[in-house]
Amino acid sequence: MSSETKKKWPLWEVFIRSRQGLSHKHAGSLHAADAEMALENARDVYTRRNEGESLWVVEAVHIVASSPGDKSTYFDPANDKVYRHPTFYKLPDEVKHM
């Protein structure tokens, strides 16, 4: 058991496309020795009730994520750019559709 615990199966993130026309959405994660096993296990665990028509599995270490500490520097600048939204522009009443 001890030699085995040193070689842990990597973690994979599972994404499911619930039906054609929609994008893949994160569903959860699992451990598997390789990509093939990750895909098979994802099917067995996450799609037993017609949850999807297509699966992606991505080894978790390959996901690059922004960190919570960067939240304000990354996302706050969007707050003061109200002119990016159509509601910023007042139109004369005569213009019905634009």
Added chain:
Amino acid sequence: MNSTLFDAYVADEKKIEPKDWMPDAYRKTLVRQISQHAHSEVVGMLPEANWISRAPSLKRKAILMAKVQDEAGHGLYLYSAAETLGVERDDLYLDLLEGKAKYSSIFNYPTQNWADIGAIGWLVDGAAIMNQVPLCKCSYGPYARAMVRVCKEESFHQRQGFQIMLVMTEGSAEQKAMAQDAMNRWWWPALMMFGPPDGDSPNSAQSMKWNIKRFSNDELRQKFVDMTVPQAELIGLTVPDADLKWNEQTGHYDFGEIDWSEFKRVIKGGGPCNVERLAACNKAWNDGAWVRQAATAYAEKKSSNATR
């Protein structure tokens, strides 16, 4: 972020995600609760697996296999949620195998006959659902999301159990007696699933402040009794509690005293099946060792071939 800000943040119904700052005690509480929950799903497969090969029909066998397979999945969702808190699934699982981790005391009772499978689905999964539905709104995102999946799958578990009981109570006198006997044996352990009484549950208040828990143990237990007693009446089963009666004033059922000494004994390892359950988990783990090793060796060989 600090503890005071954190407390206000979660009290405001905001969610915490894996890499966010959180107090150590919050993280520890979640790791303990989620891993115990995961272990319960895994050990919970054993009493029912006992009857897969002896289910009374092919249909019942297929249903029971589907249910047990779901419980394995629940274990996986929950271990995954725990891992987002910086612990490793294998370490958690080894704690279980070594008898260092807790799991729900209910799974240390034996399944003596087919009616027990009905009683487990109806009462045990019923109690589990009562516990789990509020957890879908837990302040920790990954746990809440895992619980949404779990709860979606649980509802058939309770229904199939109730239906087994319904069919048996409509059967021969002997079948009806079996259903009642199972009810008698599972009722009290099911009530214990909600945990110790509020006065004796030191961590509950903090968990409720952190929006991990939404209702106290006693509140959930009362809800379960109020929901289940009419169901028992409907199928002609008697709840094994002489003190059970409807209270017009409170709008709830009053019920008898739970034997908490039994609860403590079973949690500490003294239940009828504690030894057997751990032995079965260890056997499955050891018997599967060669499969895990072979899969690892195969994956390594394939990746070294690919880079050559």
